[in-house]
Amino acid sequence: YLFSVGHSKVFLGRDGSVFGFNFGNNITSTEVSDTERELSGSFNTVFFYTKSFNFTRLSLSPLLALASNLVTYNFSTKTMDMPHSHILLTGNNFSYIVTKRFGANLGIIATSSLSNEFPTTYAITVGSRFQF
Numbered sequence: 001y002l003f004s005v006g007h008s009k010v011f012l013g014r015d016g017s018v019f020g021f022n023f024g025n026n027i028t029s030t031e032v033s034d035t036e037r038e039l040s041g042s043f044n045t046v047f048f049y050t051k052s053f054n055f056t057r058l059s060l061s062p063l064l065a066l067a068s069n070l071v072t073y074n075f076s077t078k079t080m081d082m083p084h085s086h087i088l089l090t091g092n093n094f095s096y097i098v099t100k101r102f103g104a105n106l107g108i109i110a111t112s113s114l115s116n117e118f119p120t121t122y123a124i125t126v127g128s129r130f131q132f
Helices: none
Strands: 001-010 017-031 038-052 057-074 079-081 085-097 102-113 119-132
Touching: none
Parallel strands: none
Antiparallel strands: 001 017, 017 038, 038 057, 057 079, 057 085, 085 102, 102 119
């Protein structure tokens, strides 16, 4: 089971940029065996920045975000860990207006651990928009 609560704040910049943060707490209950459960909690943060650049038919929206797991506490063993796991997300969203009513979209994001805990992963989204 997972219980998550957070607080986010988003700011609009004068130049059309968007930036913000999220502070979150997670409580996780995991079944270790048929008779035992493990309960742990963590505190994490996310900071992000993006700004769109609009051309005649093309719009580019680069993204930069930093996510961190700052503190983890295991209620079952009463131990605290400060893993300082930091994840960097970078990417770009490409939107192209084909006609007045149809647009195509391509998004590319790379996620990388700053402490080399796991390899860099990539995500690609392809979409379109119809306007009626």
